[in-house]
Structures are given as C-alpha cells and as structure tokens.
Amino acid sequence: MIELIVNVIVLVLMPFLYVGIINRVKSFWAGRKGPSVLQPFYDFAKMMKKGEVISTTTSFIFRITPSLLLASTLSAALVTPIIRHKSILGFDGDFIFFIYMLGLGKFFSVLSAMDTGSSFEGMGATREVTFSSFIEPAFLIILSSLCLITGYTRFDDIFPQLTGNPDIVTLIAGLSVLVIFAMILVEGCRVPVDDPNTHLELTMIHEVMILDNSGPDLAFIQYASSAKMVILASLIPNLIIARGTSLLTWIILYLIIITVSAILIGLIESLMARLRLIHLPQFIFLLSSVSLVVLAAIIVYTYSFGGSL
Amino acid sequence: MSAIQTRNNRVVSREDIPLLPIDQFCAFLTDQSNHGKRPVMFFGLPFEDRTTDEVIVYSIMAHDESSSLSITSCLMKRGESYPSLTQQFPAFHIFERELFEQFGITPALHPWLKPVRFDYRRLDESSNIINYPFFHMEGEELHEVAVGPVHAGIIEPGHFRFMCHGERVHHLEIQLGYQHRGVESLFEFNGKKGRRQIPIQLAESIAGDSVIAHASACAQAIESLSHCDIPLRAAAIRGIALELERIGIHIGDLGAIANDIAYLTGNAVFGATRTLVINTSLAICGSRFGRGWIRFGGVPFDIDESLRSRIRATLEKVEHDVVLMGETMFSSPNVLTRLEKTGILEHQKAKDIGMVGMAARASGVQLDVRSDHSYGIYKNFPIYKITLESGDVFARAYIRYIEIRKSIAFIYELLDNLPQGNTMKPIEMSLAPNSMTISMVEGWRGETVHALITDKEGNIARYKIKDPSFHNWFGLALAVRENGVSDFPLVNKSFNLSYCGNDL
Numbered sequence: 001m002i003e004l005i006v007n008v009i010v011l012v013l014m015p016f017l018y019v020g021i022i023n024r025v026k027s028f029w030a031g032r033k034g035p036s037v038l039q040p041f042y043d044f045a046k047m048m049k050k051g052e053v054i055s056t057t058t059s060f061i062f063r064i065t066p067s068l069l070l071a072s073t074l075s076a077a078l079v080t081p082i083i084r085h086k087s088i089l090g091f092d093g094d095f096i097f098f099i100y101m102l103g104l105g106k107f108f109s110v111l112s113a114m115d116t117g118s119s120f121e122g123m124g125a126t127r128e129v130t131f132s133s134f135i136e137p138a139f140l141i142i143l144s145s146l147c148l149i150t151g152y153t154r155f156d157d158i159f160p161q162l163t164g165n166p167d168i169v170t171l172i173a174g175l176s177v178l179v180i181f182a183m184i185l186v187e188g189c190r191v192p193v194d195d196p197n198t199h200l201e202l203t204m205i206h207e208v209m210i211l212d213n214s215g216p217d218l219a220f221i222q223y224a225s226s227a228k229m230v231i232l233a234s235l236i237p238n239l240i241i242a243r244g245t246s247l248l249t250w251i252i253l254y255l256i257i258i259t260v261s262a263i264l265i266g267l268i269e270s271l272m273a274r275l276r277l278i279h280l281p282q283f284i285f286l287l288s289s290v291s292l293v294v295l296a297a298i299i300v301y302t303y304s305f306g307g308s309l
Numbered sequence: 310m311s312a313i314q315t316r317n318n319r320v321v322s323r324e325d326i327p328l329l330p331i332d333q334f335c336a337f338l339t340d341q342s343n344h345g346k347r348p349v350m351f352f353g354l355p356f357e358d359r360t361t362d363e364v365i366v367y368s369i370m371a372h373d374e375s376s377s378l379s380i381t382s383c384l385m386k387r388g389e390s391y392p393s394l395t396q397q398f399p400a401f402h403i404f405e406r407e408l409f410e411q412f413g414i415t416p417a418l419h420p421w422l423k424p425v426r427f428d429y430r431r432l433d434e435s436s437n438i439i440n441y442p443f444f445h446m447e448g449e450e451l452h453e454v455a456v457g458p459v460h461a462g463i464i465e466p467g468h469f470r471f472m473c474h475g476e477r478v479h480h481l482e483i484q485l486g487y488q489h490r491g492v493e494s495l496f497e498f499n500g501k502k503g504r505r506q507i508p509i510q511l512a513e514s515i516a517g518d519s520v521i522a523h524a525s526a527c528a529q530a531i532e533s534l535s536h537c538d539i540p541l542r543a544a545a546i547r548g549i550a551l552e553l554e555r556i557g558i559h560i561g562d563l564g565a566i567a568n569d570i571a572y573l574t575g576n577a578v579f580g581a582t583r584t585l586v587i588n589t590s591l592a593i594c595g596s597r598f599g600r601g602w603i604r605f606g607g608v609p610f611d612i613d614e615s616l617r618s619r620i621r622a623t624l625e626k627v628e629h630d631v632v633l634m635g636e637t638m639f640s641s642p643n644v645l646t647r648l649e650k651t652g653i654l655e656h657q658k659a660k661d662i663g664m665v666g667m668a669a670r671a672s673g674v675q676l677d678v679r680s681d682h683s684y685g686i687y688k689n690f691p692i693y694k695i696t697l698e699s700g701d702v703f704a705r706a707y708i709r710y711i712e713i714r715k716s717i718a719f720i721y722e723l724l725d726n727l728p729q730g731n732t733m734k735p736i737e738m739s740l741a742p743n744s745m746t747i748s749m750v751e752g753w754r755g756e757t758v759h760a761l762i763t764d765k766e767g768n769i770a771r772y773k774i775k776d777p778s779f780h781n782w783f784g785l786a787l788a789v790r791e792n793g794v795s796d797f798p799l800v801n802k803s804f805n806l807s808y809c810g811n812d813l
Binding site: 026029030031032119120122123191192195197198199200201202203269270271272273274275276277278279 | 461567577
C-alpha cells in the first residue's frame, strides 16, 4: 500500500522536477544563475489560470487532444513500476498496454497538429510520425526480449527477475538501460534529437506541433511530455535496483538514479550540438540494432544453452 | 571616352561624366564586365526637375585589382525598354529590378523582374506587397512552406517561401520591403528654402548592426564633397570603431550559429564575450552599437592613455575566450557535421551574382574594400584579404573566427601606433556643386557604398545607399537550394543579412 502512495506522489511531482533539473544543469553549464528547479511547476500553475485561443479552422480533435494526451500518458504511468518494482495497476500483458497508450497520445497529437492546417505543424507531424515509426520497433523489441527471457508479460514481474541474476542477464539489463535512456532523448524531444528551446519553426519536431495550443491545453501537453520522460526514466532504476531492497533505500536509490539521468540529459544538451535531421534515422536505427542484439543474445541464451531464470 | 575613371572617396564633376546613348551604354557595360569589372552601383536620377520623364542612369563599375572605379551614365525615359544586362551578367539583376521598380525602365528579357522593396516613389503603384508574383511549382508531392513576415524570434520582418519536396528545398523565394522607410529621400534636398543639415544620425540608422559602417561611408562622402581631410588620429579611431563593430557582430553571430544547432556552450561563451566587446564601444562613445562615434570632420571621442590600456586589456580577454571557444567548437565533430557541406554557395555562382563581403570571401571570391579600394587608416595600415574555398556554413562561420582574430591584431597595432593630433576638424558644410562622389566602406557584412550627387547649388540631389545585403540575399536563396528545410535557419544565420539595409 505504501508503495502505491509513494508511486502516486512520485508520478505527480517528478515530471516538474525532472525538467527543472535539466534546465538547472543547462543554466549552470552556461554560467547563468538559472531558473528555480520548481519553475516548470510555476509555469504550469500560471498556464492553468490562463484562457486559451482556439483557431477557428480546427475541429473537435484539436480540442480533445491535450486532455487525451495527458490521460493516455497517465494511463501508461499507472502500469509503470516505480518503487520496489510495483506499479499502481499492473496486469498481465501490460507492457503492450504501456506502448499503445503512449502511441495513442502521439497519434492524437499528430492529428491535432494536422488539424490546424498550418504548413509548419504539418511538417512537424510528418517528422514526428517518421521518427516514431523508427523508434517504436526498438522499444517493442527490447520489451518483448525481456518478456521472453523472464517468461512474464507484466512489468511488475519482469523487472524483479532481471536483477541479481547471471552475467548475461546483467548485460541485457545494461543494454536495456542504454536503449531506454536514448528513448528518453527521442520521446522527450531533447538534444541531439530535437531542441526544446529553439524558436526556429523550421527545425522543430515536437515543439512545432503545439504552436497553436495555449493556456491549460499547453500546460497539459507540457506536463504529459515531462511525465513521459519520467515514466521512461523510471524503468531504469527498476532494471538496476535488486529485489528485496528495503523501501527507504529504494526510494533514495530511485531518486538518485532519476536525478542522475536528468543531469545526464542536461549535460548532453549543454555539450552536444543537435543532429542534422537527415542523420536522425541513423541514430534511431542504432537503438533498434542494440535491441536486436539483446533479442539475439536472449534467443541464443535460452535455446542454445538452455538457460532460463 | 565612354567613362570617367575615379577612385574611392574622390569627387568628380558631373560634367565630366560621359552621357552615352543606350546601345553604347550597354555595349560599354558588357565590355567592362567581360574584362573582370563588377557593378558597384547602378541607379537612376530623375533628370533636373522631376516633371519630365527623363532619367539619368549612372553605372559605377569597379576594377578591384587597380582600385579604380569607372562612372558612366545614360539618358533613359520612364517606361522605356533596353536589353537587359542580367541575361549575360547576373550581378546586375538586383540593380535592374530596382531601376524597373523606381522608374519603370524595363530591362527586356530580364529573367526575374520582380519588385525589390516596394519603394514609396515607385512608378507602378498597383504593385504592392500583397500581390508579389511568387514563383510557383506544382506537383503531387510538392508543398509550400511560408514563413514570416512575423517570425518567432526577435528578427526583422521578411517573407520566405519554400517550395519543398518532402524535407528538401527546391527553391526559396525571399520577399522583402516590409522595412522600407525611404531613407535615401530623407537625405535628399526637398526643395525647401535654406540648406538642410545633413543628419548623420540617419546614416547610423540605416541598419542597426552596421552603424559604424554606414556612418563612416556617409561621413567620408560628405567630407570629400566639402574637401575636408580629417586628422590621421580621427581616421585611426574610425578604423578601431569599424573593427570593433566587426568583432562584436562576428562573435555574436558565432554564438547565434551555435544556438541554431543547439550547441549551448558556444552560445553561452560567445554571447558573454560579445558583451565585453560592445561594452568597449560603450566606454568609448557612450553607445554599445557605436552611435555618435562618427561625426562629420572626425570623431568626437578621443582614446586617451587610460582608455587605451582598458581596451587592450578587454581585447586580450576577448581574444583568449574566443580562441578557447573557437578551437573547441571547430574541432567538435558533432558541430562540424552540422556546419560542413550545409548551404554551399559555389565560387562561380557567388562571383556571377555579385556577392560581396565576408560571405563572398567564404566562397573564395577575393573582395575586400579595405584592401581593394583602401580608404582612411587602411591606407597606412594595410589589411590582407582572407578567403576560404568551401562556401558552406562552416566557411562562413570559420571566416568570422579568423576575421575576429585579425581585427583584434589590427586594433592592437593601431593602439600601439595611434597618431598624435586632434580628432575633430571643423568642417564647413558647403558641398561641391554639380559633383558626384562614391564612398565605399568594408563593414562587417561587406561592401557598404554611399554614392552622392549634388545639384548646381550644392544640395544633395541623389543619395544612393547600397548595403551588402542588397547583393547577398540572392546568394542565400541559392545556397539553400537542395538543402533540408530544417537547415535553412542555420544557413540564414551564417549569412545574417540585413532586412532594413535592403529595404532602406
């Protein structure tokens, strides 16, 4: 029970802090004093109080998308294991639910961008769909591989099996951490994939799709995309921390790992230039290749050496 | 004689400028262009009183190797047509468009006869910013992306229209004119009694990032028409002003280029360093962008001993930071993949369309007014041209890096050898009547030209301004062809052209 309460608290607060930490690292690196770590929360509160402007050319899709995006992201969050490998609503096969909930949100944000009729947003939507279609196989392969080796289809059951096991499993968990971290960069629209701070419409991917959103709608969208980063990042501690760790240690380790991942993203944003758009597929295919390596390793391990957990 | 030979900042009498018939005029310009000369100015002046529809078209061709300018003119009528020179020499294209817009003189068979800036004195009032004739491509897979005139960042208004095939740009059309203020006519004598003061502040506000360049060009032109030689010390300080402007803007641009590729470190370091440079201008003349620094007859702000050591100390810090950051940035692979082979403007194209300045030098075109048509302090302290060959974003960024270092070294040299004497010479504002002068300055962006024509009473009859952007906008349009549309902002930033400099 206490895990569930902690989960809810983490899910509600962490999205604000996560972006706050990234921005703080960036400003520290640029030699600026930087905004408070809680700035994303203040922005959220400010936008919730505002009215919104809705273009007359849009249909109902544009209006329902922000809420739908937030709802679908939070639904995915419900099955994400956070503290002690426990999720709030885990069920068998929930990893499929997880992927498709994220996919549903993305589908509607693409539709909503096209709904505005703006050529920028259409361009952003095309890019989003193109790169998503590259990244989804990578994620699906890696999660299915983990299911294959553990024999479970539920997040709550998969992750505990992966810690404190033979070397090969550690290796697989290590590679999975790599893929999931890169997933955060892609899905969270961070450098080197996208530049969340740019004002240049022509280079944007995600930001350009929400140009027409304002007020609470924009707050929902921004909260949803930070939440998406947090739920993906939450998979990392679950791959690393061993089962049987006490609750308090878990919470501390979880917070440390999440913070470290945010700091890493901040460092990457400070020190790297963004990739050229035509080189992005190469970056994403790299992730698919790593996922395929994981899958191959698991197949060889399970079937040729008869290994199992 | 088909033309009169002159040099930068010399005064010629208008009676000495040959007035050719149209066919000889065109034949002469063709011949000159074939012999390696390039058009610096090509503009019309309404004949005597503005009631007749006769226009004198002046052409100034530069021969850069011999530092000579040849002026010739031709009498044309509004609504008349002549065989376009652009067909053979694309460098004339923007001048002929301007002439067509202002006076309705049609260059026959001009391939791209479109409005330039919707001049408020244009002949065809029905041509306005709303009905600009855009180039149009059709096809199932083609789409158009329109950007501006209102942009997301704090930049000037201008409309860009991309014809794209997926992410690839086939053609970019740039429509300007939103910043047209009629600067030229504000300089010109409006017929009212009493000689008007010539406001140098007006020259300072032609383009806010080239304050020194335009103010110097204006001051030089007025000084040569009033036969005033400014003291050497003033010329040296003007040199420092111009190079400080170059350093400041170049550093800012490097930061902006880093920002466009999301390279945060570069943006932060260059941004902070730029402040040091423009604050040096602030310390000298009270304005970070050099307003008030250049005045007719010299400079009102001297550089004394304490200021000199302060400038030196600041520049040493700037140089240290710029080298440190520049070396890091230009050896970082993920920065180089963004800059190299992006937005290439080939040497031949750059030469053909008459590119000038830093962007032209990045494409290997050997042009630098400071050494080609040397003026002021550059006669005593020569500058050597720097060119790069690749013509891509990298070349345009790297040439800035080299120029920053060269300009810092140049300022050191001037500070060590600052001539003694006054910085201001009293100037009597009586301009030589019935004369013409051409004043060229190499601003940070390139060749900044002011051409002045006075009437019989010594009033300004025509004040023609050419900002380097006037030539270079077309270069930008060519450079983005066949590039990804997402690279456009980066290519655009690497040129960093002026909207108001074009619109005037």
